[in-house]
Amino acid sequence: MSLHKDISVHLFWIETEDRTDPREYADSEALLSSEELTRLGRLMHEENRREFTFAHALARAALSRRAPHVAPTEWIFTRESLGRPTVDGPSVDPPLYFSISHTRGLVACVVAETAMIAVDVEDASAARMTRKLAERFCTTTEIEALRDIPESARRAEWARIWTLKESYTKARGLGLLVPPLGFSFVRPSNGPVRIVFGPEVKDDPAHWRFAERQPTSRHRVAVAAAAPFEGPWSLVLVEESFDSFPCALRSTGFEVTEPGR
Numbered sequence: 541m542s543l544h545k546d547i548s549v550h551l552f553w554i555e556t557e558d559r560t561d562p563r564e565y566a567d568s569e570a571l572l573s574s575e576e577l578t579r580l581g582r583l584m585h586e587e588n589r590r591e592f593t594f595a596h597a598l599a600r601a602a603l604s605r606r607a608p609h610v611a612p613t614e615w616i617f618t619r620e621s622l623g624r625p626t627v628d629g630p631s632v633d634p635p636l637y638f639s640i641s642h643t644r645g646l647v648a649c650v651v652a653e654t655a656m657i658a659v660d661v662e663d664a665s666a667a668r669m670t671r672k673l674a675e676r677f678c679t680t681t682e683i684e685a686l687r688d689i690p691e692s693a694r695r696a697e698w699a700r701i702w703t704l705k706e707s708y709t710k711a712r713g714l715g716l717l718v719p720p721l722g723f724s725f726v727r728p729s730n731g732p733v734r735i736v737f738g739p740e741v742k743d744d745p746a747h748w749r750f751a752e753r754q755p756t757s758r759h760r761v762a763v764a765a766a767a768p769f770e771g772p773w774s775l776v777l778v779e780e781s782f783d784s785f786p787c788a789l790r791s792t793g794f795e796v797t798e799p800g801r
Contacts, residue, residue, distance in 0.1 A: 545772070547652065547774070547775055549657055549777050550602065559594070565590065571612045591647055595648075598648075602780075606636055638652075638657075639711070641658075643662050645756070646759045656712070656766035658709075658711035658763070660704075661703065662703050663759055664696045667702065678701060679724035681726070682725070703761065704735075705720055707762040707763060722738045723735055748765070749767075749774070750764050753779065763777060
């Protein structure tokens with residue numbers, strides 16, 4: 541009989557629109573590497589520059605929260621062939637993995653000791669939903685779920701579906717190479733959201749857990765994690781938020797169990 545295991549994923553997020561103190565932005569920019577500063581310099585819009593800066597500074601601060609002996613400026617990042625960022629140094633034991641996401645008004649990062657993790661955030665108030673988009677990215681089951689809810693709630697539900705799908709494809713490190721119509725999400729009445737695969741996607745739902753959060757009235761957050769082992773397991777999501785850089789963390793932990801536990 542397999543022992544039940546837990547995988548802890550630490551979620552960090554900050555709101556960006558109210559951060560108007562130029563010193564806070566400068567302190568965050570000072571954490572970035574020369575490569576990140578080069579990428580920052582290519583961004584034309586101020587809002588995009590702020591989101592990029594806070595997201596990458598948050599990733600560095602979050603990693604150092606999990607490995608306090610490494611300063612935020614010391615982390616070295618590289619990008620996989622399809623663009624997913626990963627830690628390239630310094631070496632820490634156990635190794636750390638991260639994922640970042642940003643949208644208008646919010647940036648988020650997850651850190652864990654397992655590689656297949658991801659976070660996605662969306663601004664539901666700005667989510668664009670059309671029939672063509674839904675038919676391109678949503679399965680029949682998901683489209684029917686959208687039709688069954690009041691029209692006033694569809695934009696938020698669309699954002700929820702989108703974040704879940706994005707979190708999964710990002711965790712796989714494959715992006716849109718994973719056919720969006722090849723998997724869907726269902727929410728049982730008595731359990732957490734589950735992923736269901738069609739024949740187009742070769743994967744096992746038992747490997748995956750998902751968690752959702754709504755940190756503000758308009759933002760949706762989805763976290764995906766896969767176990768690197770066989771057997772029963774739970775995702776333990778530790779939600780943490782920064783008020784400013786640097787700051788004390790507010791932390792709470794909660795457990796998302798596998799279906800049927």
